[in-house]
Amino acid sequence: MIGFLIFPEFQLLDAAGPISVFEIARRHTPDAPRVITVATKAGAVRSSSGIEMLARNLRSASSVTTLFVAGGEGVEAAARCKTTIAFIQRLASRGVRIASVCNGAYLLAQAGLLDGRCATTHWSCTRDFIGRYPKVRLEPDQIFIRDDQVWTSAGITAGIDLALAMIAQDHGEDISQATARQLVLYHRRSGGQSQFSTLLELKTPNGRFGSLLSWVRENLDAHLTVEALADRAGLSTRHFVRSFTAETGSTPTKAVERLRVEVARERVQSSGEAIERVAQSTGFRDPERMRRAFIRAFGQPPQSLRRSARSAGEAAGRT
Secondary structure, eight states, X not given: OEEEXXXXXXXXXXXXXXXXXXXXXXXHOTTSOOEEEEOSSSEEXXXXXXXXXXXBOGGGGGGOSEEEEOOBTTHHHHHTOHHHHHHHHHHHHTTOEEEEOGGGHHHHHHTTTTTTSEEOOOGGGHHHHHHHOTTSEEOTTOSEEEETTEEEEOSTTHHHHHHHHHHHHHHOHHHHHHHHHHTTOSSOOOTTSOSSOHHHHHOOTTOTTHHHHHHHHHTTTSOOOHHHHHHHHTSOHHHHHHHHHHHHSSOHHXXXXXXXXXXXXXXXXXXXXXXXXXXXXXXXXXXXXXXXXXXXXXXXXXXXXXXXXXXXXXXXXXO
């Protein structure tokens, strides 16, 4: 049985999305587990949208083998609830598989489950989460992460990807693919896929450097030195670096590398183009330089990402 822990002001889709995955999976295999929702108090629990979900009390979770912890606007209050945190700790001590969706990772971190582990959460929580829980090895640019028996996912819909990955682990890739197809999903996103576009992340509301960033992404094979970018922006090099960093939160050099690695990853995963050619056309020039950038960004070299993408595509084709 799979339990879903909710609390007042939880995000509805954090729970409803994964619940639907397990519901659909049961249509394809009777071995898929049933689900229950639990809360500190039994009864209707109001989500942040105003829609309520019925929950049982925590004692009803005595037989669950997996616990999903939702996120949402009420996560701060839930993290201060000693009953909630003790419940999570108790299940973890029993060997129950624990998963969080979105900022539900705060509850797992508060319970000490993420200390020394790799984890992720909604990208907008990155700075705050790192400040509060420095012992967690947060990887903010991941859809979901599994570290032994503890799973964490990015924002909201990423919980669906995590649930599909669990289905694949527990019941096989064919059942996961059949479930995804029923949900009108082509394929679940892999855990290593980026949460968001670097280009969108670097843009700020006033868009001062938006056109420059767009130009950079279309000209990644150019000689994109800081001096060249400053000249294109019509600023002195010193003023450009200071203004760009203040507005985007990234140095120009780092921003260029991130844009290059994003485009390079798309081409590595979606084509059979030679790695050397991808490195050349995206401005890395040297494949070894691109390999180091991939490891910094994704923890894997280009060849590993390509193999993972091919394996996923072959599984989809078989289904």
